[in-house]
Amino acid sequence: xKLKGAEILLQCLQKEGVDTVFGYPGGAVLPIYDALYKSEIxxxxxxxxxxAAHAADGYARATGRVGVCIATSGxxxxxxxxxxxxxxxxxxxxxxxTGQVGTPLIGRDAFQEADITGITLPITKxxxxxxxxEDLARIVKEAFxxxxxNRPGPVVVDLPKDVMEKExxxxxxxxxxxxxxxxxxxxxxxxxVITAVDYIQKARRPVIYAGGGVISSNAAEELRELAEKRxxxxxxxxxxxxxxxxxxxxxxxxxxxxxxxxxxxxxxxCDLLIAIGVRFDDRVTGKIDxxxxxxxxxxxxxxxxxxxxxVEVEVPIxxxxxxxxxxxxxxxxxxxxxxxSEWHETIDRWKEEYPLRYGDSSEGRIMPQxxxxxxxxxxxxEAIICTEVGQNQMWAAQYxxxxxxxxxxxxxxxxxxxYGFPAAIGAKIACPELPVIDIAGDxxxxxxxxxLGTAVQYRLPIIICILNNHFLGMVRQWQGLFYGGRYSxxxxxHQPDFVKIAExxxxxxxxxxxxxxxxxxxxxxxxxxxxxxxxDFWVEREADVYPMVPPGGSLMNMLGGD
Amino acid sequence: MKKHTxxxxxxxxxxxxxxVTTMFRRRGYNIESLAVGATENPAISRITIEVAGDDRIxxxxxxxxxxxxxxxxxxxxTDARSVDRxxxxxxxxxxxxxxxxxxxxxxxxxxxxVDIGRDSLIIEVTGDSRKIExxxxxxxxxxxxxxxxxxxxxxxxxxx
Numbered sequence: 145x146k147l148k149g150a151e152i153l154l155q156c157l158q159k160e161g162v163d164t165v166f167g168y169p170g171g172a173v174l175p176i177y178d179a180l181y182k183s184e185i186x187x188x189x190x191x192x193x194x195x196a197a198h199a200a201d202g203y204a205r206a207t208g209r210v211g212v213c214i215a216t217s218g219x220x221x222x223x224x225x226x227x228x229x230x231x232x233x234x235x236x237x238x239x240x241x242t243g244q245v246g247t248p249l250i251g252r253d254a255f256q257e258a259d260i261t262g263i264t265l266p267i268t269k270x271x272x273x274x275x276x277x278e279d280l281a282r283i284v285k286e287a288f289x290x291x292x293x294n295r296p297g298p299v300v301v302d303l304p305k306d307v308m309e310k311e312x313x314x315x316x317x318x319x320x321x322x323x324x325x326x327x328x329x330x331x332x333x334x335x336x337v338i339t340a341v342d343y344i345q346k347a348r349r350p351v352i353y354a355g356g357g358v359i360s361s362n363a364a365e366e367l368r369e370l371a372e373k374r375x376x377x378x379x380x381x382x383x384x385x386x387x388x389x390x391x392x393x394x395x396x397x398x399x400x401x402x403x404x405x406x407x408x409x410x411x412x413x414c415d416l417l418i419a420i421g422v423r424f425d426d427r428v429t430g431k432i433d434x435x436x437x438x439x440x441x442x443x444x445x446x447x448x449x450x451x452x453x454x455v456e457v458e459v460p461i462x463x464x465x466x467x468x469x470x471x472x473x474x475x476x477x478x479x480x481x482x483x484x485s486e487w488h489e490t491i492d493r494w495k496e497e498y499p500l501r502y503g504d505s506s507e508g509r510i511m512p513q514x515x516x517x518x519x520x521x522x523x524x525x526e527a528i529i530c531t532e533v534g535q536n537q538m539w540a541a542q543y544x545x546x547x548x549x550x551x552x553x554x555x556x557x558x559x560x561x562x563y564g565f566p567a568a569i570g571a572k573i574a575c576p577e578l579p580v581i582d583i584a585g586d587x588x589x590x591x592x593x594x595x596l597g598t599a600v601q602y603r604l605p606i607i608i609c610i611l612n613n614h615f616l617g618m619v620r621q622w623q624g625l626f627y628g629g630r631y632s633x634x635x636x637x638h639q640p641d642f643v644k645i646a647e648x649x650x651x652x653x654x655x656x657x658x659x660x661x662x663x664x665x666x667x668x669x670x671x672x673x674x675x676x677x678x679x680d681f682w683v684e685r686e687a688d689v690y691p692m693v694p695p696g697g698s699l700m701n702m703l704g705g706d
Numbered sequence: 707m708k709k710h711t712x713x714x715x716x717x718x719x720x721x722x723x724x725x726v727t728t729m730f731r732r733r734g735y736n737i738e739s740l741a742v743g744a745t746e747n748p749a750i751s752r753i754t755i756e757v758a759g760d761d762r763i764x765x766x767x768x769x770x771x772x773x774x775x776x777x778x779x780x781x782x783x784t785d786a787r788s789v790d791r792x793x794x795x796x797x798x799x800x801x802x803x804x805x806x807x808x809x810x811x812x813x814x815x816x817x818x819x820v821d822i823g824r825d826s827l828i829i830e831v832t833g834d835s836r837k838i839e840x841x842x843x844x845x846x847x848x849x850x851x852x853x854x855x856x857x858x859x860x861x862x863x864x865x866x
Contacts, residue, residue, distance in 0.1 A: 262724070265724065266732050269775075323775060325776050325777050326775045447773070449766065449770050449772075452762065452765065452766070
């Protein structure tokens, strides 16, 4: 069959099971958009390419499938960069197609030419420049395979305009992928599993430290089984939220800089740390040589390069988290386990003594934590919560109990302000039956507020809760704590009327200044079914996120929340 | 810190060297020397990299290199019984009064004189790092005008 490059591309996408793409047209991708015009693939038009990248990322996080976005050459492609880096840091499978000038023009500084494969080299799992239409199908197939297997990540495929225009005889390459330098990790070292089980059996004060790997490996069930079988307390990273039910008696909530005191104390006192799908990030460990100082460490991860990167471990296990946990569980089945009552008593005492808590407002305003508590109370964990970055993100992690994997979408590694709202668009398109709520700050929401256009166009009932303190709150908090209270350029009092902005776009907007109205406003918002709702909560201006481990400090020395 | 020689087998495609060097730059590892060339298979190139670091750093370098899709195999040739060579050109000041002495040094190191100028000589030396360093030391007294090294290449001995 004779097909143009662009038509081959769409056929390949359908072979990969892609039903939705996020994108923004432009000169170099005209052939692709012409093919999309008559295609069954659903295209969601963002208002900025960064929005398309984050939406594809949100779609991927909510479903576990590969997210797809398209941008034109030059500025279209460079606008994707923050979205690609965000996905890379959090190991999210994306395939990003970028237009490129025609092959005869490459390297000549043509109009809207950018070296996007060069630019994205350190922030992609792999990238391709397709030089011949004949290579296109194989490359697209490889791109999806690389994006979703092993440790997932974004792949960029750069598509010169003439490669998309050219017509060739086409037959889909059905043969299996064979990339010499890329092998999917299969199995695990079973001797290490035996050692791990032995350590688990002998441990008196074990803790599980679970991260994003549990979610990307779809291993929440296996994790729950392991924790419940041995009655091991579980703390999750920001990326691991929802990987273990937050309302379980074994849950310690989040650990690290803004973790709970009891999670961090448990890390400090444990004699066995079972690290699952995590990378010992500095926001988690604090001062690395005081992290889990009394513990032997079992580290399970699909990426061999993560093991031993930041800490030395006793039992390294490279493999799919799901498979390895299943093997450990099976072996534990046959073993007699003693009760860990002393350890549980210690933890219960910490939980009682140091619960997450916050004070009353000093100025009669809404407390931001209260908004999150009400969101939880109304949705009971049966919703997808997206966040921006900063205080809003930490409160959303602390005061909402995530029960399901893929229910908390947040830029953990890169910490991208402006991530949450477009990600919510991707999540809502993937999961229309679930409430999707973006917890935002007044700073972050302004970074991609243009996507209100997208959400209105596609009639997406997303709720945006702006915790509006008229500050870049987290930076202000650090200025207060570590820079003598000099609030340098963090005052955001000069801001637009968010209600009017919402209304101008055709969304619902509402300002809430009274704590007594928070619940009712959320209830009303949850009833809206055909458009986004912007709730502008005016919250306590100088509320801080506590508890807190000062940067570079030990987890045992926390500020606040005592 | 100990120097390690890594033989990295890669796909012979444009941009692969950039991927490898970008990884070193990005993770803060320093390349001491680098040599790239074709192998007996035209689809495969070999990058020989010398990098300084303790065992933990070398392990990380190796793991990070393996994550690159176009990297096929990595051999650490440091402790293996291997042959390594480097080619160096040295331009040295050499007026008539010292020429004989320099020629003697060249003979001792089994190097070669490949160009003779009015006041200088270009000397070609092949050998392992110790030999190269030794001849460099011997010639320094005469005044080295310019020196260029290819970077080390290496191979495991025997049938492997």
